[in-house]
Amino acid sequence: MKIAVLLRPVPDPVEELELSDDGTDLDRDFLGYVLNEFDDHALEEALLLKDETGAEVSVWALGTADEVDQILYTALAKGADRACKLGDDLGALDSRAQATLFADALGDEAPDLILTGVQAADELVGQVAVLVASALDLPHVEVVVGTEPVDGGIRVTKEFWGGITGDYQVALPAVLGIQAAREAPRYVAVSRVRQAQQEGNLEERDVTAPEPAPGVKVVEMRIPEAGEGAEMIEGDEAAAADAIVEILRRAGVA
């Protein structure tokens, strides 16, 4: 089985976000990027399948941020067999453009399974997993929390809500949007990543970013006012504890 995992860098959620001067995008000049957390789960699920079946795992990322090389080398260090970077300095791309580039690259590769995260924080115009499936005319299942290879395909568990799940048997090739891997994503030592970097087995391919599809235009971005509507408690932890105990009392629970 050949598994391709699509990895997307997203602005680091622990960093403070700032807006560009015209207020229609993030100020990306000093923004740090990290791997989209759901893509990390997609990679983990692929590596679990590799452990179980000996599948070949390739990882793919678009050159939309400086951190992409690091993300791909980390995946190699974790156990991916191949890593491929598509384009360089592409700038921020919407999910439709990302899906187009991924679908173009994967068409010839013909993987049996394409995995990526269920969503990414910057996905304004659609689910990359489903858009890639649509472009390649493959079946898709979103919000997957587990897979099991079976004769003639793969069994997947899709999460609905309230803890309800549904099981599906999916014919291959197929695209899955992974919500959570069966196990928490594995860690890898920095030294292993550095080693992968030194080995330098990064394939690079030229791609050209498609013209942004007309349709949806951001007219304004805002950082919602923190604590809008909330009463913010001032002071140190002792003052905060006093205030919170008072709130608990008023709510009748302390």
Place this chain on the structure above:
Amino acid sequence: MSDNVLVITEHLEGEPTEISFELIALGRRLAADLGGQVEVLVAGDGAAAMADRFGGADTVLVVDDARLDGFDPEGHPRVAAAVVEARNPKVVLVPYTSEGMDVASELAARTDLPLVSYCKDVRAADGLAATCQLYAGKIEADVEVEGDRAVFAVLSGAAPAADGMSGGAGAVETVDVGVDLPGRVQALGFTQPEAGDVDITAQDVLVVVGRGIESEDNIAEAEELAEALGGAVAASRPVVDQGWLPKTRQVGKSGLTVKPKVYLALGVSGAPEHVEGMRDAATIIAVNTDPQAPIFGVAHYGWVGDLFDLVPELLERVES
């Protein structure tokens, strides 16, 4: 093209979901601005039996097809796309849920319509526009649709479900869209969650730990606090995905919806998928080191600071 709004409804085991009615309520508002009607699509095996539940719509389009057993990630988007082609609505509303995630993008791709995701509001008075929550709730974006038709994937809470339950003609129309279904995805059945040791939906007090709790060992302190308050510990998704607490303790979109008297959130950022499950709690207190954390947008009270500094202080006071 019509001036109508088409709402793609969803249902599980014969029961329409709450968000379906929220979108009908939103659809009624949009249809009033567009001078059109609200049509809803109810698709699935046994869909006809649910048609009378949609009195909030003007027209209920029923696709009752035995091949659409449960939710079909391959069939449902195809049926929705065929109905959009046949009815030509101006606006299509899809719930941004587990099902909607399989439907919205494929529907947009098949019908070549623009799609806007993560919508918390949609407007139609002056061209089509929406407000979207991006970056896990840290950024709000106002977007405009450049053409005059679009698909919107809408988060829960955009309009009150009660407003979508009645008020329309509810005329039922059976449609035969005759789509061909390749049958590459086969439903094998649903699994209900196992009952947990603690029912977090029945608690007056929830001490809720997010990724800020950092390790499984640190949960003990939160347990102690919850116990002292006569409540229980609940968690955000990453804490459950790490295996630190059972799934039955998860609050949010794919977990449980809770409405305790007090919701004390420790190191929870307040992503939309989490907020969905807790925003109706009577008193929400949030503790977070990041003053920008979206949780402060839904909290009634907030403190910017380190949970590990606060919890011992709280314990000391509550236990004495």
